[in-house]
Structure formats: C-alpha cells, structure tokens
Amino acid sequence: MDTSASRAQLIADDTPARLAAKDSTLWGPAAEAEAAVRLGWVDTHERSRELVARLRELRSTLREKGLTRVVLAGMGGSSLAPEVITRTLDVPLTVLDTTDPGQILAALSNDLENTVVVVSSKSGGTVETDSHRRAFWQAFEDHGLPDIGGRFVIVTDPGSPLEATGREMGAEVILADPDVGGRYSALTAFGLVPSALAGVDIAELLDQAAEFAESITDEKDNPALALGAALASAKTVTIAPDGSGIVGLGDWAEQLIAESTGKDGLGILPVVVDGPSSPGFNGEGVVPVTVGGSAVGHLSTSGHLELAAVAVNGPLGAQFLAWELATAYAGKLIGIDPFNQPNVTESKNNTNAILEGGLPAEEPSFTEDAVEVYGGEGDTLVSALRSLVGAIGDEGYLAVMAYLDRVGDAPAEGLRDLLAAATPAPVTFGWGPRFLHSTGQFHKGGRLTGVFLQITGATPEDLDVPGKPYGFGELQAAQAAGDRQALNKRSRPLLRLHLTDRAAGIAQIVAAVKELAK
Missing domain, CATH: 3.40.50.10490 (Glucose-6-phosphate isomerase like protein; domain 1)
Incomplete structure (x- = not known):
C-alpha cells in the first residue's frame, strides 16, 4: 500500500x-x-494525573479493609482498556463484560469477603453493568457482609443515573471526563480506576502517553x-x-x-x-x-x-x-464522524422489547446431536456451514458471534482460525454481548457485506437479576434475539447454532468446520 x-x-x-x-x-x-464534546482524549493523559494520588489512597484504604480482589463490571470502552492494562502488566483483575449466567456465577462464588466491585458505565444506564451491580449487592447481602456500599466503586459521567445510585449506595463515586467517548477513554477514569485499584502504576502509563x-x-x-x-x-x-x-x-x-x-x-x-x-x-x-x-x-x-x-x-x-x-x-x-455510534442502540432497543414481550417462538430447521440449527440452508451441520461460507461475496466477511461463557466455553474462539482456513474472506470472532459495544456498530452501520454465524447455548443454571422480572439467561437470550432481528432487518445471511450441551456442541462445530477446509 x-x-x-x-x-x-x-x-x-x-x-x-x-x-x-x-x-x-x-x-x-x-x-x-x-x-466539540468528544475531544478530551487528546490531552487526557495530562488531566488524568489528578487521579494518581486519589487512587493510590483509595487502594490503600480498600486493602486496609481486606478488599484485595477487584472485579470490574463494565462493557465496551469501560472494560477493554483495563483488561489490556492488567493483562499486560500481569495484575489480577476479574472482568465481567457478559450476561452469561455461568460466567457471572463463577465470579460471584469466588472470595466475596475480599471483593470490591468497580461499576463502570459512561451513560449510567448500561443494562449489563446495572445487572452486575444488582447481583453483587444481593450476593454481599446473602453472605451477611458488612458495609456493602463500601464494597463498590462507581465510575460514570457527571449527572448520570449511576452517579445518583452510587451516592445512594454509599459507594465511592469517581466522575469521569464527560468530553471523552467510551472507546477513547483508555487513559481516563474508565481505564485507570480499575487498573490502579488492582495494583497498576498508572502514572507510568500517563508518562508514556505524554512522551508520545x-x-x-x-x-x-x-x-x-x-x-x-x-x-x-x-x-x-x-x-x-x-x-x-x-x-x-x-x-x-x-x-x-x-x-x-x-x-x-x-x-x-x-x-x-x-x-x-x-x-x-x-x-x-x-x-x-x-x-x-x-x-x-x-x-x-x-x-x-x-x-x-x-x-x-x-x-x-x-x-x-x-x-x-x-x-x-x-x-x-x-469522510465519517469517528465519535458517534448511530446503530449501537438498535439491538439494545430490540432487547428491551423482547424482555417486555417475551422471546420470539422459533423452531429449529433440524437438530444434529447437541446442535440445533436455525435458518441457513442444508440438512446437516456441515452443509449448513458450507452454505453460509458460500454466501460470502467478493468484498464480504464472516462474523462469528458467540453468546457463551468466554471463560468456560473458551474453545469456541478457535473457530475463527478454522473458518479463516476454509475461506479467503476475513473472519472475525466476538463474544456476545461484548461485541455489541464494538463490532456490532460495524455489522449494522458499516459496509453491509457481512454474513453471520450466531452461537447460543443452553443455560444449565440461571441467575435472577435482583429487582428485575428476568434472569441473566433470559437477558442473554433476548440480546442474541435482538441482534438477530437487527441483522434480519438488513437481509444479511444468518445461521444460528444453539448448543443443547455446550462442550459437546462446540466440539461438533469444530469438527464440522474442519470438514469444510478439506
């Protein structure tokens, strides 16, 4: 080039x-x-320095109370940067950017007595993050732990609903820079608060940005x-x-x-x-x-x-x-506006409508062992996948969207390489609903050349969202259905594979994709 x-x-x-x-x-x-209200990131590495001493003191206070395990509840820009920072520097941080009940139950079952939860949401109305907050509050109550509000740190924009909620909870509230959009927020409070509380020297990150x-x-x-x-x-x-x-x-x-x-x-x-x-x-x-x-x-x-x-x-x-x-x-x-996200709310609105009206009735085209196949063409798993790959146009791409547990169902991520070996087209992989806050915008607002493989899974054990008439499993299913509606509205090729047994189903899909490459 x-x-x-x-x-x-x-x-x-x-x-x-x-x-x-x-x-x-x-x-x-x-x-x-x-x-005009989204360019604060250009010099936020300077303005964020005021956080350094405050976060050092807050971490010390939390550790004095025995709160040494840090859990981050956030989506998109609120979770991705802290995850990169802590993984790179080998600092433990539990990141929850999912609605999968298995992944959330695992986070709730580990060392609650020593846990502090950072709840990060720019808008203050992110449904996943609010659900995590509710679940941890309930778990702390059920375990009879003292000073529940003191076990939360809230990161949000000034004036958001979450700011008011955080103050009512008695949580530590840290207000972020409102002139920085979520995906540009790595060096603002959204990236730095959870990282610092987990043990990262954030001053060094700011120094590196300042030098650059x-x-x-x-x-x-x-x-x-x-x-x-x-x-x-x-x-x-x-x-x-x-x-x-x-x-x-x-x-x-x-x-x-x-x-x-x-x-x-x-x-x-x-x-x-x-x-x-x-x-x-x-x-x-x-x-x-x-x-x-x-x-x-x-x-x-x-x-x-x-x-x-x-x-x-x-x-x-x-x-x-x-x-x-x-x-x-x-x-x-x-020739575009790099700071707006006009299509991100569409799937969210679809999800809310489904939660109110119920999941749409759907029947599988056929079932093969642990995999129910919805839509597409063919009467076997291999032929359905072959048909989907064959629908990729000259400038098209294949997106794999896995509404699963990215820890417990990690082998599903290997499908990207296998499918990329079976087609010259670009192949992406995203964990749902996490990708809805990133590539989901491209799927619906970018070049409409994608074909889509959605993978969902049975929920062996669900978990209620406290104060809501649904559980995490229903929320996850509604998010997947809402995303399908948005893609179907654009007449994009879409194949859904539902795993009645997750481990067995993933192994089946892996084997079927390997057949495509032969």
Whole structure:
C-alpha cells in the first residue's frame, strides 16, 4: 500500500496541529457538534494525573479493609482498556463484560469477603453493568457482609443515573471526563480506576502517553499520522501481537476502529488474530498490522515506500494515544464522524422489547446431536456451514458471534482460525454481548457485506437479576434475539447454532468446520 497521498492530504489540511488543538471542524459540519464534546482524549493523559494520588489512597484504604480482589463490571470502552492494562502488566483483575449466567456465577462464588466491585458505565444506564451491580449487592447481602456500599466503586459521567445510585449506595463515586467517548477513554477514569485499584502504576502509563504526545503535531516524524493513513487505505485491517509483551491490545483496537469508522455504509473492518502466522492475517485488500515486530515494505517505481505490513511499536500508554489519533485521522480521510455510534442502540432497543414481550417462538430447521440449527440452508451441520461460507461475496466477511461463557466455553474462539482456513474472506470472532459495544456498530452501520454465524447455548443454571422480572439467561437470550432481528432487518445471511450441551456442541462445530477446509 502506498499511503503517501493520504498523508499529504492530512498535512495539507493541517490536520495534526488542528487535532492537537481540538478543532471540532476537522470532520465536517455534520460531525462538528459531536466532536466539540468528544475531544478530551487528546490531552487526557495530562488531566488524568489528578487521579494518581486519589487512587493510590483509595487502594490503600480498600486493602486496609481486606478488599484485595477487584472485579470490574463494565462493557465496551469501560472494560477493554483495563483488561489490556492488567493483562499486560500481569495484575489480577476479574472482568465481567457478559450476561452469561455461568460466567457471572463463577465470579460471584469466588472470595466475596475480599471483593470490591468497580461499576463502570459512561451513560449510567448500561443494562449489563446495572445487572452486575444488582447481583453483587444481593450476593454481599446473602453472605451477611458488612458495609456493602463500601464494597463498590462507581465510575460514570457527571449527572448520570449511576452517579445518583452510587451516592445512594454509599459507594465511592469517581466522575469521569464527560468530553471523552467510551472507546477513547483508555487513559481516563474508565481505564485507570480499575487498573490502579488492582495494583497498576498508572502514572507510568500517563508518562508514556505524554512522551508520545510530543510527536503529534510533527508533520514528518508522526507515527500516528502514518498509522492513520495506513488504516484509511484498508477495507480490512488485521491486528496481531508480535513480541511486544502487550496482551490483548487488538481487542481494544478492534472496538475503537469498528465503532468509530463503521457507519454510513463505510468503514474499516478490524480482524484480531493470534499472530502473524494466523490464517487470514494476510490477504487481498487486507492491511496487516502487528503490535511489535518490524514493518515490511519496498520502494515502488515512483520512489515511494509501499508497506506490505505495518508495525506499531512502543509502550502501552503510547499505544493507546497513537491508535486513538490514527483512528481520528482515518475517520477524516474516509469522510465519517469517528465519535458517534448511530446503530449501537438498535439491538439494545430490540432487547428491551423482547424482555417486555417475551422471546420470539422459533423452531429449529433440524437438530444434529447437541446442535440445533436455525435458518441457513442444508440438512446437516456441515452443509449448513458450507452454505453460509458460500454466501460470502467478493468484498464480504464472516462474523462469528458467540453468546457463551468466554471463560468456560473458551474453545469456541478457535473457530475463527478454522473458518479463516476454509475461506479467503476475513473472519472475525466476538463474544456476545461484548461485541455489541464494538463490532456490532460495524455489522449494522458499516459496509453491509457481512454474513453471520450466531452461537447460543443452553443455560444449565440461571441467575435472577435482583429487582428485575428476568434472569441473566433470559437477558442473554433476548440480546442474541435482538441482534438477530437487527441483522434480519438488513437481509444479511444468518445461521444460528444453539448448543443443547455446550462442550459437546462446540466440539461438533469444530469438527464440522474442519470438514469444510478439506
């Protein structure tokens, strides 16, 4: 790829300096109002320093009370950055970004006496996070633990419903920067509070970002500008770790890129893979990016350096800021507003309607051992999958959406590589409902070329959501059904596989997909 024209365009528009100055007109008149209240992330690494001493003191206070286990209840931008930070620095943090009852029950059954729960929601109305809060409060009560309110730390925007709830609970309430959108919030309270309470030195992350920020107005030595130009040249970007020691950055970048660019029928499809040797890392129309490693390129006949692969090197704090800047640059080049998310609420609204009116009646097309097959074509699991893969168009992609337990049902994630080996098309994998807060925007608002494999599972043991007329299992099923409605509305090919026995069903699907590659 030759990105020189894109870089030249950004420089001609004085984009680096204007973005550093938080110029909300960069993305055009339609985006100006949104951008005017969404550019706090450009220098939040400086303004977040006021959190350092406060969080150090709060962690000390919590540990004096014996609260040494930190659980984070959050979705999307409220959970992905803290997970990357703590995994990279090998600090224990239990992340709940699911409605799967098995995963939640496991979190509730472990060391409650020493648990503090960080409840993070920018809007303050996130249904998953509110449900987690209710479940932990009930569990603390059932175990007869004292000072329940003191076992919660609330992170939310000023004036949100969760701020009022947190104060009523007697919880510690930390207000986040309202001028930063969720997916750009890695270095705000949303990324830093759970990380610091778990034991991370957040000052070091801010220092890393501050050092990198010195480059953001430079027109020549500007890594974020180069990355943004490369992203904008792609319809699909693959992201792989390559020896940097940073763990899981691709999942965070996936949300940032997909939700920021996937709208108005446009966008960059991010595909997260395990490494540069993973199936699908390279391919026609794909820009491969490694976190770590070395860039690969050659000089074109015109003398420009054409990159075959992009390498992004640097410490974690710098990585966060670099990718955020690059995504904003790419948004300008593509011609979209990188700060709104017009289609994210659709599946949420569908879910609420289903919870009120009940799950739709559906009958499987056929059942094969532990797998019920809904929709699609074919009369065997293999033929149904073969038909779905065959429906991928020339510029299409396959998205695997697993409404399962990402800990207990972890082998399902291996389906991405297996399916990528069976088709030249890009293949993504997302855990539901977690992906609804990231790639879900691209699925519905981006390029309408996707075909979809949804996997759901039976719930051996459900868990009531305290104060609500439904359990987590029903909520999870309603979210999956609501997502199906949104995709069916767009007439996208969709195959649903429901596992009556999760372990056996996953093994069956794995075996069936292996047949496709033969």
